[in-house]
Amino acid sequence: MSAISIENLTKTYRGKRGAKVDALKELTLEIEAGEVFGFLGPNGAGKSTAIKTLMGLISPTSGSATILGKDITTPDARRSVGFLPENPSFYDYLSAEEYLVFVGKTFAMSGPELKEKTASVLNRLDLWEARKRPMRSYSKGMVQRVGIAQVLVHDPDVYILDEPMSGLDPLGRTLVKEIIKELRERGKTVFFSTHITADVELICDRVGILVAGALQTVRPVQEILAAGVVGYQVKAKDIPQELFSYYNADSQAEWLSVPKADLGPVMARLQAAGSTVELVEPQRKDLEAFFLDIVAHSQA
Amino acid sequence: MRTPLLLTTSSLLFYLLLIGPFAGYLQNRPFIERIGYVPSFKVLKLVAADHKEVTASFLVMKVLMYFGGLIELTQNEVAVAPDYPAMSRLIHNAVELDPYNMDAYYFAQAILSWDVGRVDLANKLLDHGMQYRTWDWQLPYFAGFNHAYFLKDYATASRYYQRAGELSGFDLYKNLAGRYMQEAGRTELAIRYLSTLEQGEKNLAIKKSYQLRLIAFQEVQRIEVARDEYQKKFGRLPASIDQLVQEGLLTPPVDPYGGNFYLQPDGKVATTSKFAFATKEGSEPAQK
Amino acid sequence: MTSMISVTLKGIFRDRVFQGILMTALIFLLIPTVSLLSMRQVTELSITLALSLNSLIFLLLSVFLGGTMLWKDIERRYSYGVLGLPMTRSSYLAGKFAGVALFFLLTAIVLGAATFVVVFFASSLYPPERPVQWEIIALCLFFDVMKYVLLVAIAFLFSTLSTSFFLPVFGTIAIFLAGGATQQVYDYIHSTAGDTLTPLVKQAASGLYYLLPNFSAFDLKVNAIYGLSTSFSGLLLTIGYFLLYTTFILSLAALIFSRREMR
CATH class of the missing domain: 3.40.50.300 (P-loop containing nucleotide triphosphate hydrolases)
Incomplete structure (x- = not known):
């Protein structure tokens, strides 16, 4: 009930x-x-x-x-x-x-x-x-x-x-x-x-x-x-140069900014290159953005 | 901050300047204004709601205060014409609101019969009161006096005295009445009546009015005694009061109401004041 | 409902209503003095003044306490919390009403005691011709309370009809005056003087007579002041009238209040 x-x-x-x-x-x-x-x-x-x-x-x-x-x-x-x-x-x-x-x-x-x-x-x-x-x-x-x-x-x-x-x-x-x-x-x-x-x-x-x-x-x-996840922040040691130059947005050492769809391949390549992944943090639109979207939609 | 302070002090100052003349104005307003406008009892009855008895008492008080003020002024020898119709109207309103109010009947008897000379109105009110105050001996006692003294209707007077005697349990009124049920006993009847009331009265204004009237009647009695002596001596009625004084039978009488005593052709004692303060010109007591 | 009654009573006492009454009741001290102004009925005048003062206090209470009771709860938004509890609107209303009625009863006991003291004092100054009928004075007070409790019910009814306090306050005053006059008007139209009226006016007046509360039945002042005996069966009828009329008004108020939107 x-x-x-x-x-x-x-x-x-x-x-x-x-x-x-x-x-x-x-x-x-x-x-x-x-x-x-x-x-x-x-x-x-x-x-x-x-x-x-x-x-x-x-x-x-x-x-x-x-x-x-x-x-x-x-x-x-x-x-x-x-x-x-x-x-x-x-x-x-x-x-x-x-x-x-x-x-x-x-x-x-x-x-x-x-x-x-x-x-x-x-x-x-x-x-x-x-x-x-x-x-x-x-x-x-x-x-x-x-x-x-x-x-x-x-x-x-x-x-x-x-x-x-x-x-x-x-x-x-x-x-x-x-x-x-x-x-x-x-x-x-x-x-x-x-x-x-x-x-x-x-x-x-x-x-x-x-x-x-x-x-x-x-x-x-x-x-x-979960639906609001747009990408991930990945922290790893010994990142291969080409990955770093492609994914590092803010030039911070050891950090990669990976789009949601690329997470699998990036992880595979890091592993292949022998890097140690220390942290994977989802990056998302929060509930507020979701809420504002809904309000904006309903008023449209 | 400064403006309110300035306003407060200046308004207080002006108030103090104004209050003297203001109170003076109110004090010196004509009596009719002081007795005030009183709406008809029909209106009063509706508005008074469950305070009819208090309203009636209030009206009687109002009349009484007014009357008290008059007595005081007369003492100070200020000639003021009392507004009897207004007083009578208020008393009538009072008994309409509270038909049991004894003060109203009592005052009506005191004022209407003597001062206004409307014994008929007074008797009407007394009869009205007797319908309600069935236990009260005073109302028939007053009515008996009115009929005996003013109307010389001795038969009706005896009936009322009889009733007063039964209600009070005293035969006094019955016995007393018999002695006065004749023309010759009128003055004594009045004196007796007035002194009884005067002794029982605690309201100063009313007491004062009884005392004045009592003095007047005692003067009348003095004149009557002198007159009778003169008649015994000379075998005829004196022509005037001065004659009595000249013969040494009487010291000059004084009418407390400011009039002059004189002898009527039939020998009866009268006064130019008619035992009342000057009445307003042309004013008649209100009819019920 | 009992908890609603006690909360209402607490509210009345903590809003210092009782202190206000006691302040007003200081006027009682003046009554013996004022009564001395009477020429022939000092005791009677003291009873008149004391009873009228009681009535006045109860009138003020009915209008300003009874008339603002519900309005205050709604205006200060107390009602949301209370009506969100598993309590019917009817028992909320009945609880509030019973609280006020109980307060009236308590007040009547205190004011009644003051009345007795004042009248006793005045009657010892100038003993009345006829002994004071204490039981009729008590009866008069009791019926006075009934009358004003009925007026509170009417104030409650007005409160359920309106969101402002103007209708409860002024409506109650109007009903009080009308209710005191209906008997006179009724007597008038059925007397010979009423023959000049058109039948329509007569019927309208009769209709109002049956509809409006009849407060003159509760007025025993003349009996109390002059020690006139009262009719036992008449008083019983009046009590019945009070119970039925109050129940009717209150249930009507509850009916309206149950439908009221607490926006």
């Missing part, structure tokens, strides 16, 4: 003077249990619309979706979901600890379990010192970390995170990435939106790219990265 199954989900807003705005066009997507899925798209692409629809905050114009087999129109669908809204804001008169307890109780957690879990999550997100202070005194990054904490506190199977890294400093971003990696190791499903490709490259199994409300492509990150 898929963790999240979305079928032909469409959301049309009625704009000013009856003008229709297609925020989401027939989105169909399966998120497998245990995968980390990056939902990539430029600002205003409809990522938040899709996530809010999944969470029942807005109702779809047409189409349907289920989370762990439960229809999203029922509150039951949210029972095993941890949801982080975009730029979250929580009852600012409560302390982080109180809010976590409130969330835990909503998920019917028992007292001792909740207490223990709250403490460990607060520690994990470096909020322990501030746990008794009302959240109105928190910085933006701290509120974002409370957002992550309230997702983790009830240990759900599915995590739906809208821009989890926004508003965080580099330390915080690293922390969140670590947490997502841990969740994957524990077999949890993570579905998160972002517009930063580097985040996806590091932690996602698959990526879906949404542009102007329409899903452009869904591919495993590794596949994109």
Whole structure:
């Protein structure tokens, strides 16, 4: 069973003077249990619309979706979901600890379990010192970390995170990435939106790219990265002169710049010449270039 | 930084210059303006929502403050014509909002019957009040007095006194009433009534008004006693009050309302002030 | 839902609403003095003033606390996080409402105590002719709270209809005034004075009478002030009216709120 199954989900807003705005066009997507899925798209692409629809905050114009087999129109669908809204804001008169307890109780957690879990999550997100202070005194990054904490506190199977890294400093971003990696190791499903490709490259199994409300492509990150290899940097000792003069682009000693198609023959000739190959490094277009390509294509 | 500072200090300075004349202007506004415009009770009832009783009390207070101010001015010998119609209108509005408000009936009795000379209005209000304040002996007591003293309708007066006696549990009113149910007892009836009320009154303005009226009636009583003595002595009624003074039967009486006492042809004592401060010319109490 | 109630209550207390009430309640201290202005009914005036002050405080609370309760959650985007939890919109709404209602009850107990102290003091200065009927004063306070809780339900209904706070605040005030007047208007059109009205106007007025809340039934001030007895069956009917009307308004609000888009 898929963790999240979305079928032909469409959301049309009625704009000013009856003008229709297609925020989401027939989105169909399966998120497998245990995968980390990056939902990539430029600002205003409809990522938040899709996530809010999944969470029942807005109702779809047409189409349907289920989370762990439960229809999203029922509150039951949210029972095993941890949801982080975009730029979250929580009852600012409560302390982080109180809010976590409130969330835990909503998920019917028992007292001792909740207490223990709250403490460990607060520690994990470096909020322990501030746990008794009302959240109105928190910085933006701290509120974002409370957002992550309230997702983790009830240990759900599915995590739906809208821009989890926004508003965080580099330390915080690293922390969140670590947490997502841990969740994957524990077999949890993570579905998160972002517009930063580097985040996806590091932690996602698959990526879906949404542009102007329409899903452009869904591919495993590794596949994109592999397909993006354009050539290799080869480091070797005693390189034959003719190879060196042909492939050395920047006159660096011991380094060759080999196009993707030539790697086999070059390796064979190096071996034949008795050179010792020390390092082969793929050179590739990164995910960002891939993403920009897709966006440019879809707009063309 | 300098501009706001300059503005703050200069505005404060001008405010201090203005506040004196401003307060003076408000203090010296005509009384009708001070009593203010009060919308009809129909409007008040809608706007007052669940604060009808407070609104009624507020109206009565307003009248009372106004009246208190008048009494004070009279003491300082400033002749001001009271606006009785406006006061009467406010009292009527008050009992429409809260038909149980005793202050309104009490004040209406104190003012309408004596000062305005509209006993009919006062009686109407008292009857209205009796429908609601079914336990209250004071309302029939007032009505009894009005009928006996002003209207000389002794039969109706006895009925009201009877009721007051039953409600209060005192036979006093019934017994007292009998003695005064005749023309000769009028002045004593009034004095008795006024001194009873005066003793129970704690509002200074109202108390003052009772005291003034009491003094006036005590003067009347003095004149009456002298008149009766004169009649006994000479076998005829005196022609004037001066005659009584000349005969040494009376020290010159003073009307606290600023009028002059005189004897009517039938020998009755009257005063040019009619026991009230000067009324506004042509003003009539509002009809309900 | 209980956690929603406690979060709502915490919010009300931490936003210093209660301190605000206590500040306003300082006016209670003036009541005995002001009551002395009365000529013939010092105690009655003190009861009048105290009860009216209570009503005023509750009116302000209903309009500004009840009317901004949902608006604030949405405006400050608290609602995204909360409604993303496995909680129905109805129980969110019911929890918020119950929180406010509970706060009203607590406030009523405190203000009721203040009322009793003030009236007791005033009545000891100038003992009233008729003894103060304490139980009717308590009853009056209780029905006053009911009335304003009903008004909060109406404020909630307006909040679900609009994204701004203008409709909840001004709509609630309008309904408060209209609801206090319906009985008078109804009595008027059914009196001889109403004969001059056209049948259409009469029907429209009758229709509004049945539609709008009838707040005059909850007003026991005259009974409390003058110690007039109350009708037991009438009060029972009023409680029934309160329960049904509030349930209807709240469920309507929940129905609308469930369809609301949290964009």
